[in-house]
Amino acid sequence: MKNFALIGAAGYIAPRHMRAIKDLGHQLSVAYDINDSVGIIDSISPQSDFFTEFERFEEHAYRLQRSPATRLDYVAICSPNYLHHAHIAAGLRLGCDVICEKPLVPTPALVDELTRIEQETGKRVFNILQLRHHEAILRLKEKVTAAPTDKKFDVELTYITSRGKWYLESWKGDPRKSFGVATNIGVHFFDMLHFIFGNLQENRIHLSQETKAAGYLEYERARVRWFLSIDADDLPQEVKGKKPTYRNIDISGEQLEFSEGFTDLHTTSYREILAGRGYGLEDARHCVETVDGIRQASIAADAGDRVHPFVSATEL
Known part of the structure; x- marks a missing residue:
């Protein structure tokens, strides 16, 4: 014990x-x-x-x-x-x-x-990099590994988790303490993307606001448009008033469904750490570099396929 x-x-x-x-x-x-x-x-x-x-x-x-x-x-x-x-x-x-x-x-x-x-x-x-233990993520990683090495997947990641007015009054709403919404709610997704698709090759930012952020990441095996938000107004019309959260990851036209299976991931993480198989500093370095790059980057004047569809023309 x-x-x-x-x-x-x-x-x-x-x-x-x-x-x-x-x-x-x-x-x-x-x-x-x-x-x-x-x-x-x-x-x-x-x-x-x-x-x-x-x-x-x-x-x-x-x-x-x-x-x-x-x-x-x-x-x-x-x-x-x-x-x-x-x-x-x-x-x-x-x-x-x-x-x-x-x-x-x-x-x-x-x-x-x-x-x-x-x-x-x-x-x-x-x-704690718990998404690396999720069965759906592990299956996707196996699929990517088995695909031809010259194939790059097109990924669209959307995560909207509604937060009330309390959020911006708490430490989470202070970028000096939370390091911004992309870091606070996005870092585990960025780790997941690296875990599945390899090393990051390009990091561009299209939107950076108090309650939302969006950009483009290119990995060895994927091109990723991403959008993160805590603003309920960003929820798709079919979700508004029904659910406070919208999570969608599209990989070359196929949906990654991983809404379930989160309950015991911390216990799994602890079990792996105690067995000597935990993720250490070097495992975490890549996602730290990614969110640090997002915070440091200037807004890129991109258009077309690099821009997530939730980023309106007026916000570019």
């Missing part, structure tokens, strides 16, 4: 980490969040210690490290994006391996810095 600490216990994704730890027979020893709305712990791990001040959490964690019986093995990180680097570094220096949510960090330079801290501490960082 491994002992875990969790940073960011009040976050949306934290319960999936808590359940993965419990379902795999391990123990959440201590959790931390500046917010105390963490009643979910009662139904998953009521014996866990909990702190709302990082200094008290860290001091408690150091005390746990004194005994082999209580020593922490892993620190799981579900905190806001801009805190990931600092919390990862703290977990490594505590003497623990670290499991972190996406986006790992905002820039390749910070991936390099974490690599140095790994070398200094002898511990490892693992990123």
Whole structure:
């Protein structure tokens, strides 16, 4: 049985980490969040210690490290994006391996810095890249691998996940903390595209706003038009008023259906990490480079097949 600490216990994704730890027979020893709305712990791990001040959490964690019986093995990180680097570094220096949510960090330079801290501490960082474990994604990867090597697939990726007014008032709406909508809701899709279609060759941006972004990515095996949004007004007419989310990935005229199968992907990710098959810093580097490139790019004056159809002419 491994002992875990969790940073960011009040976050949306934290319960999936808590359940993965419990379902795999391990123990959440201590959790931390500046917010105390963490009643979910009662139904998953009521014996866990909990702190709302990082200094008290860290001091408690150091005390746990004194005994082999209580020593922490892993620190799981579900905190806001801009805190990931600092919390990862703290977990490594505590003497623990670290499991972190996406986006790992905002820039390749910070991936390099974490690599140095790994070398200094002898511990490892693992990123939750759960779409790499989804059965539909794995089947598509097999199909692409089996296709002629000179074939490039035409992909149209559309993801609209409606968010209320609270979103822009939270840290997620602050680009200094979330790094923008393309990073916050898109990074796992960009990792998926790299996982399936190979290395990125071109990265162009057609739309970059507070609530939406769009662009063109060309990979070794695919040409991708993408559109991401948290604005309910962008939902297709046939979906409005019925569903708050629209997810569509078209690969050369065929729809990739992966609406189901998400429930246990964090548990699968944890199982793979604990078995020594987790995705580390170098696995995460490509999607970090992609979203960093998106944030740095100027709007491209493209037209035609490179532009996602949800980007209107007035927005180009």
